[in-house]
Amino acid sequence: MQKESFPFALVVSIHDVSPLTIDATRRILADLNQIGCSATSLLVIPNHNGRGRISADASFVEWLGGCVASGHEPVLHGYRHLREPQSRDGLMKKMVTQSYTAGEGEFFDLNESSAHELLLAGREEFRLCGLVPSGFIAPAWLLGRDAEWAVRASGFEYTTRISTVSDFQTGRIHSARSLVWSVRARWRRLCSLAWNHLLCISLHSAPLMRIGIHPPDWQHPAIRRQILNVTSAALAARRAMTYQHMLVRLRGHT
Numbered sequence: 001m002q003k004e005s006f007p008f009a010l011v012v013s014i015h016d017v018s019p020l021t022i023d024a025t026r027r028i029l030a031d032l033n034q035i036g037c038s039a040t041s042l043l044v045i046p047n048h049n050g051r052g053r054i055s056a057d058a059s060f061v062e063w064l065g066g067c068v069a070s071g072h073e074p075v076l077h078g079y080r081h082l083r084e085p086q087s088r089d090g091l092m093k094k095m096v097t098q099s100y101t102a103g104e105g106e107f108f109d110l111n112e113s114s115a116h117e118l119l120l121a122g123r124e125e126f127r128l129c130g131l132v133p134s135g136f137i138a139p140a141w142l143l144g145r146d147a148e149w150a151v152r153a154s155g156f157e158y159t160t161r162i163s164t165v166s167d168f169q170t171g172r173i174h175s176a177r178s179l180v181w182s183v184r185a186r187w188r189r190l191c192s193l194a195w196n197h198l199l200c201i202s203l204h205s206a207p208l209m210r211i212g213i214h215p216p217d218w219q220h221p222a223i224r225r226q227i228l229n230v231t232s233a234a235l236a237a238r239r240a241m242t243y244q245h246m247l248v249r250l251r252g253h254t
Contacts, residue, residue, distance in 0.1 A: 009246050010238040012211045012231060013041040013137075013178075015077065018048035019060045024215035029067070031224070035232045041242045042067060043077035043137055046125035050080050055128035065130060073242035074131045076156075078106045078139040079118040105142035115150035123154070134244050135159065141178075158247055165208070167247050174250075177203065178210035179230065181223050193226055200230050208246065209234050 012032065017025050025042075032040065044064065047053050054060055068074055081104055107115060119136065126133050136156040138147070143159060151159055152168050159166050165174040179196045182188040203209050211231055217223045241249070 007249075008238040009208045009249075010037075010211070010231070010234045010240045011041060011208065011243055011246055012037055012039075012213065012240065013043055013075070013243070015043045015212060015214045016045060016048070016081065017042045017064075017077070018045040018054060019052060019057045020048045021215040022060055022063065024218050026063075027218055028213055028215070029072075031218075031228060032231065035228060036235050037231055037240045039071045039073075039240045039242055039245070041073045041075050041135070041244070043075045044126075044133075045077050045079070045081045045139075046122040047080050049082055053125055055125050061129045068131060071242075073135075073244050074126065074133050075135045075137055075243065076119070076122045076126065076133040077137055079122045081106055081139045104139045107138040107144060107147040108140075108142040109144045110147045110150075112146040112150045112153075115144075115147035116154065119150055119154045119156075158243060160210075160243065165210075165243065165247070167251070169247075170251060174208065176206065176208040176210050178212045179203075180212040181214070181217050181227070183214075183216050183220050183223055189220060189223060193222060196226065196230070200233075209238060 014025055014028055029040070032038075042064070044054065046055075054064070064074065106118075110118070123133070134157045136151050136154075136158075137160050141160065141162045143151070143161065148159065157167070157169055159168070160178075162180065163175065163177045165176055166172075167174065177199065179199055181192040181196065183192070211227065211234075213227060217227060
């Protein structure tokens, strides 16, 4: 029997999902569903900014369970998400963890032991919600070497960075640049619109297209419109799937 060819894939991920962002996430999912994108990877923060564990919010747990039941994937996305500034930080670290990410590089330079503790705490929150994540994605995609060892040792199947998807089961690293928007200032929004337009063109023939959405994106009509237009155009030639689904299919194909 001839093997089915691997379809061109689209993975849409919604970052920073938590009780603090549930209203915006609902709107994003509703808009995506309206254009035919009914499978996404939901990057869930177990204790967003230290302001409450997801397992303690019954309505959030029920909503998230419903999303998973309808085909969305829960992904562990850090633990608190924030990285507190440290006195030993040099100029380069300050640029990466404060200017580039607004203090969100929680797993950027953790040692293996500290990362392992946060991973266990995050997994326990998921367990209390009745969920088992197969993937871990660090806040702002900033995953240090020691922290990555902890992710591997903790049994996660994969992680992603802004330009790659790492499959720990096969040892393969798949090149796939993610579209992502920065909306903290007007100049950032304008640059994002121009950059993602060009990036989308360059990725036209790539086997995998990734689109990363953050809740604040939906506060800006031009950003929201571009994301939906890009997603709709991609769906004309690609199959929407979660990271987990994509990797399972890819392993079977190879």
